[in-house]
Amino acid sequence: MTERDAVAAVEAVFRIESARIIAAAARIVRDVGIAEELAQDALVAALEQWPRDGVPDNPGAWLTATAKRRAIDLVRRREVYARKLAEVGRSLEDAPPPEPVEPSGPEDIDDDLLRLIFTACHPVLSARARIALTLRLLGGLTTAEIARAFLVPEPTVAQRIVRAKRTLAKARVPFEVPYGADRAQRLSSVLEVIYLIFNEGYSATAGDDLLRPQLCEDALRLARVLAALAPAEPEVHGLAALLEFQASRTAARTGPDGRPVLLAEQNRARWDGLLIRRGFDAFQRAGTGPYSVQAAIAACHASARRYEDTDWATIAALYGRLLALSPSPVVALNRAVAVSMAQGPAAALELVDALAAEPALRDYHLLPSVRGDLLARLGRAAEARAEFDRAAELTRNERERELLRERAAALRGNRGG
Numbered sequence: 196m197t198e199r200d201a202v203a204a205v206e207a208v209f210r211i212e213s214a215r216i217i218a219a220a221a222r223i224v225r226d227v228g229i230a231e232e233l234a235q236d237a238l239v240a241a242l243e244q245w246p247r248d249g250v251p252d253n254p255g256a257w258l259t260a261t262a263k264r265r266a267i268d269l270v271r272r273r274e275v276y277a278r279k280l281a282e283v284g285r286s287l288e289d290a291p292p293p294e295p296v297e298p299s300g301p302e303d304i305d306d307d308l309l310r311l312i313f314t315a316c317h318p319v320l321s322a323r324a325r326i327a328l329t330l331r332l333l334g335g336l337t338t339a340e341i342a343r344a345f346l347v348p349e350p351t352v353a354q355r356i357v358r359a360k361r362t363l364a365k366a367r368v369p370f371e372v373p374y375g376a377d378r379a380q381r382l383s384s385v386l387e388v389i390y391l392i393f394n395e396g397y398s399a400t401a402g403d404d405l406l407r408p409q410l411c412e413d414a415l416r417l418a419r420v421l422a423a424l425a426p427a428e429p430e431v432h433g434l435a436a437l438l439e440f441q442a443s444r445t446a447a448r449t450g451p452d453g454r455p456v457l458l459a460e461q462n463r464a465r466w467d468g469l470l471i472r473r474g475f476d477a478f479q480r481a482g483t484g485p486y487s488v489q490a491a492i493a494a495c496h497a498s499a500r501r502y503e504d505t506d507w508a509t510i511a512a513l514y515g516r517l518l519a520l521s522p523s524p525v526v527a528l529n530r531a532v533a534v535s536m537a538q539g540p541a542a543a544l545e546l547v548d549a550l551a552a553e554p555a556l557r558d559y560h561l562l563p564s565v566r567g568d569l570l571a572r573l574g575r576a577a578e579a580r581a582e583f584d585r586a587a588e589l590t591r592n593e594r595e596r597e598l599l600r601e602r603a604a605a606l607r608g609n610r611g612g
Contacts, residue, residue: 201246204254209238212255214333216262218307223266225370227314227332228360230266237261309424310370312417316385319366324359325388331356333420334392334413344410345395382425386434386486389417393438397445400591406449415442422477429482433490436481439474440493443467455598459502471497488517507536524553525561532565540572560589564599576606 209216213234221230237258251257315329330336330344338356342349373381396410418435425431447465450456478494481487492513499505514530527550535543547566556562567582583603587596 198246201250202242204250205238205241205245208254209234209241209258210335212258213335214311215255215308216259217332218311219259220262220266221311221314221370222307223263223270226360226364227311227328227370228364229269230262231332231360233262233265233269234258236265306372306424308420309372312385312421312424313372313381314363314368314370316381316388317363317366317368318380318384319368320359320362322387322391324355324362325384326392327352327355328359329388329417330392330413333417336409336413340409344407382428382430385421386430389414389421389438390434390486392417393441397441398592402592406445408445411438411442411445414438426480429480430484430486432477432479433481433484433487436474436477436490437486437493439470439477440490440497443470443474443497449594453594455594458496461502463500463502466497485517485521488513488520492517505536507533511537524550524555525559528556528559528562528565535569535572540569544569544573558589560586560595560599562586563589567599567602571602571606579603580606 216234216237217227217230220233221227224230224233240261241254241258245251245254312329312333315332316325320328326345327341330341331338336344338353339349342352345352372378392410393414396407396412396414398406415438418431418438422431422435443466444461446467447461447463448456474490474497475494478487478490481490492510495506495510495513511530511533514526514533518526518530528547531543531546531550534546544566547562547569550556550562563582564586567579567586570576570579570582580603583599583606587599587603590596590599
């Protein structure tokens with residue numbers, strides 16, 4: 196094996212195993228920032244040794260063991276330092292001696308990973324900080340990759356990650372899986388972060404592309420990991436099912452030139468059958484919470500061989516249930532779309548008009564977009580054009596803007612309304 200091959204192997208293995216390496220080190224040092232540094236130290240050691248000695252039979256285990264050895268050494272140095280200070284009558288006020296550490300065995304590594312997920316998504320952090328830290332520690336993305344994905348400057352992402360690590364350390368957040376009410380709160384935070392990451396990849400808020408597939412893949416991988424680590428949590432399976440179903444449509448959502456393809460026009464032969472089957476498998480273990488209800492809606496779409504076969508009445512009823520569980524103007528707008536298909540555009544227009552005064556939807560481009568579609572179906576072309584033009588002005592995604600302008604242009608020759 197050449198040196199270039201060895202370096203490539205190091206980088207590939209680290210990308211796959213970095214979350215587990217960090218998790219194993221964090222269990223020992225109880226600090227995710229320090230744990231990430233130790234994982235990087237293991238990476239450097241591999242870059243030095245593997246080109247010379249060859250790639251080990253189990254490279255992931257080699258990296259993990261190296262990081263854990265360094266973590267244990269660090270803890271021991273701290274304990275020696277603390278004892279010496281105690282001997283001269285001093286105490287460590289800001290850095291209490293660490294608890295005795297028993298390094299985890301290979302069978303504990305998944306438990307460590309679960310602890311890392313709950314730590315990275317701790318509610319003490321802002322939503323943006325949780326997303327950035329989760330993608331960094333668990334998604335294996337670099338700071339530059341996260342910045343590109345969310346269209347923010349790289350220094351901004353770097354600062355968020357640094358502040359997140361400091362906040363966790365300052366708050367002395369335990370490296371553990373919580374229980375009881377705290378676990379429910381933390382699990383909700385974990386699911387929300389994974390959901391937000393996927394949604395940003397599935398329908399980008401801004402930029403030139405409708406999709407950011409890497410974010411979808413990272414979120415889906417995190418959901419699968421969490422489902423495997425928390426098999427008794429129904430909402431975890433609900434989220435996993437939802438993401439599997441949604442991801443199955445990815446290839447059909449854009450044309451060869453990257454332009455959006457509406458659901459009614461998608462070639463369902465391009466929907467990924469394997470992901471749909473995985474979605475139904477996960478759905479069997481889902482519960483009755485918000486993610487599970489959304490998964491049920493996605494399952495209705497996945498079950499329809501043609502757009503015309505879609506069970507819109509059931510979907511509208513499910514959105515009603517979701518609205519009761521998670522009251523939100525956005526959910527209400529989605530319900531109106533389903534009602535328009537089940538009962539006709541006139542019934543839905545009343546629901547949409549009732550949402551016009553909602554502050555949360557004031558600059559939400561999908562409100563005028565949906566209203567434009569309903570008006571067009573009612574033959575009120577002039578009003579529909581105005582709504583599509585307004586939606587195009589509000590969206591920050593260039594691909595969506597192009598589609599909305601095309602829909603408005605298609606109505607310009609129609610004098611209806």
